[in-house]
Amino acid sequence: MATKRKRTPPIAKTETDTLSKAETLGSISDKKQASRKIGISLSSDAVKRIVIRSVIVAASFLVGAYFLWEEELMDVFVGVSDTVDRKYMEVECSSDYTKERAAFGVCVPTRCGRVVMDNVVTISEAEYLLRTAKAGLSMGESYGGASILDLHSGALSKGDKFIDIYKQVKNKIHGAIAREFGIPVDKLYLTSPTFFSKMTPRPAQTVHDEYWQVHIDKETYGSFHYTSLLYLADYGRDFRGGRFVFLAPERNITVEPRLGKCRVSFFTSGSENPHYVEKVSSGIRYAITVSFTCDPSKAIEDPNIKRLQ
Numbered sequence: 001m002a003t004k005r006k007r008t009p010p011i012a013k014t015e016t017d018t019l020s021k022a023e024t025l026g027s028i029s030d031k032k033q034a035s036r037k038i039g040i041s042l043s044s045d046a047v048k049r050i051v052i053r054s055v056i057v058a059a060s061f062l063v064g065a066y067f068l069w070e071e072e073l074m075d076v077f078v079g080v081s082d083t084v085d086r087k088y089m090e091v092e093c094s095s096d097y098t099k100e101r102a103a104f105g106v107c108v109p110t111r112c113g114r115v116v117m118d119n120v121v122t123i124s125e126a127e128y129l130l131r132t133a134k135a136g137l138s139m140g141e142s143y144g145g146a147s148i149l150d151l152h153s154g155a156l157s158k159g160d161k162f163i164d165i166y167k168q169v170k171n172k173i174h175g176a177i178a179r180e181f182g183i184p185v186d187k188l189y190l191t192s193p194t195f196f197s198k199m200t201p202r203p204a205q206t207v208h209d210e211y212w213q214v215h216i217d218k219e220t221y222g223s224f225h226y227t228s229l230l231y232l233a234d235y236g237r238d239f240r241g242g243r244f245v246f247l248a249p250e251r252n253i254t255v256e257p258r259l260g261k262c263r264v265s266f267f268t269s270g271s272e273n274p275h276y277v278e279k280v281s282s283g284i285r286y287a288i289t290v291s292f293t294c295d296p297s298k299a300i301e302d303p304n305i306k307r308l309q
């Protein structure tokens with residue numbers, strides 16, 4: 001004969017079940033029983049949740065600590081509040097130039113390095129170029145990352161004043177590079193691309209817009225032997241992030257862009273100078289890249305207003 005089993009209340013499976021049950025229980029002994037049941041549920045789903053949350057917290061902490069550590073490994077080469085007539089750092093030349101010496105002679109770097117000079121150009125020249133960059137770049141922009149406006153393409157409408165100021169600025173930078181690296185000016189030629197750049201926090205759409213990728217200009221642009229940058233915005237005021245970073249075996253070094261100081265940075269373009277630009281986290285960063293080559297077949301002329309009309 002089958003005996004009828006007494007039905008026992010179902011054991012709560014989740015913390016929520018248990019708590020709602022505990023809430024409905026009135027007596028102290030019932031409450032004790034409920035808390036014992038909470039103990040049971042903590043060993044299952046709740047424990048899993050606690051473990052997962054702890055792992056997330058620990059991972060976030062480690063990621064934060066990693067970024068702080070990376071930041072720690074940066075030395076400021078020229079900071080936003082510095083004013084430098086000339087700050088020079090020599091680096092050993094890579095073997096990139098060995099084969100080129102026979103072809104291009106004294107222009108090819110034998111001494112390699114990084115130089116930052118404030119006040120190479122005047123503030124009115126820099127501000128004029130900034131206005132031109134803003135006007136030109138507002139027309140055709142990429143969807144994110146860096147937008148580029150090549151000064152030698154037909155995209156930029158060029159008036160007499162622009163040609164004059166651009167030539168003055170280019171000649172001043174050309175002279176500074178030639179003096180610094182001991183090259184006769186007539187052996188160092190302007191090359192392409194020479195361009196305005198605009199960097200924003202918007203995500204890049206193509207790999208070409210990812211200015212934060214480490215690169216070597218001689219590989220990226222082919223003809224470059226010397227790269228120069230004239231900064232047209234102030235780090236920390238017009239934008240955040242966006243510092244220029246040279247990679248070094250031990251501590252990377254940064255250049256903080258500064259329109260207000262007419263800051264020009266230039267360096268030999270080979271693999272002795274790998275670099276990147278930090279992601280811009282807010283604001284807009286404008287600059288102009290003016291590039292030079294030792295290869296006469298890669299030389300370009302100054303933009304010519306008559307040819308473009």
Ligand SMILES: O=C(O)CCC(=O)C(=O)O
Nearest residue numbers: 197217229244277287289
């Ligand atoms: O804008 C800068 O500071 C550098 C950009 C750069 O590295 C490049 O265009 O190759």
Ligand SMILES: [Fe+2]
Nearest residue numbers: 215216217275
């Ligand atoms: Fe570069």
